Amino acid sequence: MLTLYHCNGARSMRSLWLLNEMGIDFELKELTFSMEGLRTPEYLAISPLGRVPCLVDGDVAVFESGAIAQYLGEHYDPEGKLHRPVGHAERTEWLIWLHYAETMAVHGASLVQQRVFIAKEDRSPVVQKLESRRLEKSLEVVDKHLADRDYLLKSGFSTVDTNVGYSVHLAKGFVSLDPFPNVVKYYERISVRPAFIKAAASVPLNEQAPKRA
Numbered sequence: 001m002l003t004l005y006h007c008n009g010a011r012s013m014r015s016l017w018l019l020n021e022m023g024i025d026f027e028l029k030e031l032t033f034s035m036e037g038l039r040t041p042e043y044l045a046i047s048p049l050g051r052v053p054c055l056v057d058g059d060v061a062v063f064e065s066g067a068i069a070q071y072l073g074e075h076y077d078p079e080g081k082l083h084r085p086v087g088h089a090e091r092t093e094w095l096i097w098l099h100y101a102e103t104m105a106v107h108g109a110s111l112v113q114q115r116v117f118i119a120k121e122d123r124s125p126v127v128q129k130l131e132s133r134r135l136e137k138s139l140e141v142v143d144k145h146l147a148d149r150d151y152l153l154k155s156g157f158s159t160v161d162t163n164v165g166y167s168v169h170l171a172k173g174f175v176s177l178d179p180f181p182n183v184v185k186y187y188e189r190i191s192v193r194p195a196f197i198k199a200a201a202s203v204p205l206n207e208q209a210p211k212r213a
């Protein structure tokens with residue numbers, strides 16, 4: 001049985017959404033998004049940086065949401081319904097978007113830090129402006145790419161949509177999607193999927209109350 005370690009609204013939503021899309025059985029372990037929740041010796045033993053997500057499959061522990069998407073595809077999607085294996089015509093494109101998801105999320109994470117973890121007086125307007133701008137630039141690339149397709153890969157919804165899709169979900173808490181009409185339509189498309197709705201039932205990090213404002 002697979003076990004997913006997850007925090008409400010965090011990047012682990014990607015893995016939760018993907019597991020829901022795949023329709024496989026798993027146990028969900030929700031941790032609180034705090035030092036107490038994430039830095040216990042038990043959790044650090046499987047996820048050494050104490051971050052989410054982490055997927056445990058028997059005696060294998062996989063951390064990093066990109067690695068989890070690839071692992072699930074390789075081990076649990078033999079027909080390649082959502083995965084794009086080596087040799088598939090879209091493999092390289094799939095690989096690029098899998099990693100691009102993190103390029104986007106890093107800017108969102110930096111903005112979460114500013115808004116949720118740093119006391120108001122210590123927040124940096126420069127960092128917030130720079131990271132918002134860089135997030136917008138990353139959305140611009142996705143917008144252009146989506147001009148001739150419904151999902152990131154022309155063949156249809158795949159594991160990269162859960163990873164980039166979460167980054168868009170996170171981004172929209174900080175910047176407007178309006179200048180990116182293809183991204184707006186994309187978000188409308190992905191956010192009505194039952195697997196997304198189930199995974200997003202919690203409050204996203206960017207909408208949670210500041211811890212120390």
Ligand SMILES: N[C@@H](CCC(=O)N[C@@H](CS)C(=O)NCC(=O)O)C(=O)O
Nearest residue numbers: 010011050051052053063064065066
């Ligand atoms: N690149 C990693 C990032 C994991 C990560 O930083 N997760 C955040 C939540 S979005 C976390 O656990 N943060 C807790 C902390 O920084 O203490 C991934 O994609 O899994």
